[in-house]
Amino acid sequence: ARGAGDQRVAVIGLGRFGTSLANELMRRGWDVLGLDTDARLVQKHSDALTHTAVADCTDPETLRQLGVQEFTSAVVAIGTDIEASMLVSSNLLEAGVPTIWAKAVSRQHGQILERLGVHHVVLPEHEMGERVAHLVTGRMLDFIEFDDDYALVKTVAPDIATGIPLGRSQVRSKYGVTVVGIKRPGEDFTYATAETVVERGDVIIVTGKTHSVEAFTDLS
Numbered sequence: 001a002r003g004a005g006d007q008r009v010a011v012i013g014l015g016r017f018g019t020s021l022a023n024e025l026m027r028r029g030w031d032v033l034g035l036d037t038d039a040r041l042v043q044k045h046s047d048a049l050t051h052t053a054v055a056d057c058t059d060p061e062t063l064r065q066l067g068v069q070e071f072t073s074a075v076v077a078i079g080t081d082i083e084a085s086m087l088v089s090s091n092l093l094e095a096g097v098p099t100i101w102a103k104a105v106s107r108q109h110g111q112i113l114e115r116l117g118v119h120h121v122v123l124p125e126h127e128m129g130e131r132v133a134h135l136v137t138g139r140m141l142d143f144i145e146f147d148d149d150y151a152l153v154k155t156v157a158p159d160i161a162t163g164i165p166l167g168r169s170q171v172r173s174k175y176g177v178t179v180v181g182i183k184r185p186g187e188d189f190t191y192a193t194a195e196t197v198v199e200r201g202d203v204i205i206v207t208g209k210t211h212s213v214e215a216f217t218d219l220s
């Protein structure tokens with residue numbers, strides 16, 4: 001488990017993305033230092049976050065004075081101002097912050113951040129757009145794609161998965177997916193086994209290669 005000292009993160013940029021992230025980290029018991037050039041935003045979030053400061057983080061000296069080099073992780077939540085995003089990221093790398101996350105507004109922006117050496121680049125709008133596409137086209141209720149083309153999906157069970165124990169269904173042999181969880185109407189999620197019999201109207205959690213999971217959830 002992490003020690004309390006590790007659960008500290010600097011969030012640079014308190015726009016919509018940075019604020020949601022910072023609030024969620026607070027909710028999970030982390031210490032959050034929130035920084036923004038905009039005094040009005042800093043004021044607005046000063047009660048909710050552990051520490052806040054008005055700071056232009058493109059200035060390495062400012063970051064140093066705030067002790068950012070002591071943090072084990074930092075998130076660059078600046079999107080629109082790509083130049084600022086790159087300068088702040090390179091300052092954090094220079095300061096030796098071990099884990100740096102940054103949000104990018106375009107694939108090119110993301111590529112530059114990766115080339116700089118930022119450890120984790122996220123493209124919230126692209127990623128959310130792809131995810132919503134999966135929800136719009138099928139019966140998927142939720143969709144998460146991991147690296148290596150592997151996905152986890154929440155979906156209404158297609159007929160092929162219902163009526164007989166999962167172990168005897170063709171779910172894995174024919175579709176290459178695995179049912180890992182099941183939720184009957186009005187009940188909580190529970191794990192699924194080879195003996196589980198899924199009924200029509202049950203919601204299931206399925207894992208597998210992204211294309212397999214997509215094909216499976218397109219069945220009705």
Ligand code: ADP
Nearest residue numbers: 013015016017036037056057058078079080084
């Ligand atoms: P969102 O779409 O999540 O609202 P924005 O890119 O619009 O993201 O907001 C980024 C935030 O980062 C803004 O509040 C802006 O004031 C802040 N910001 C921009 N440049 C700097 C900087 N050099 N140092 C600190 N904060 C900055």
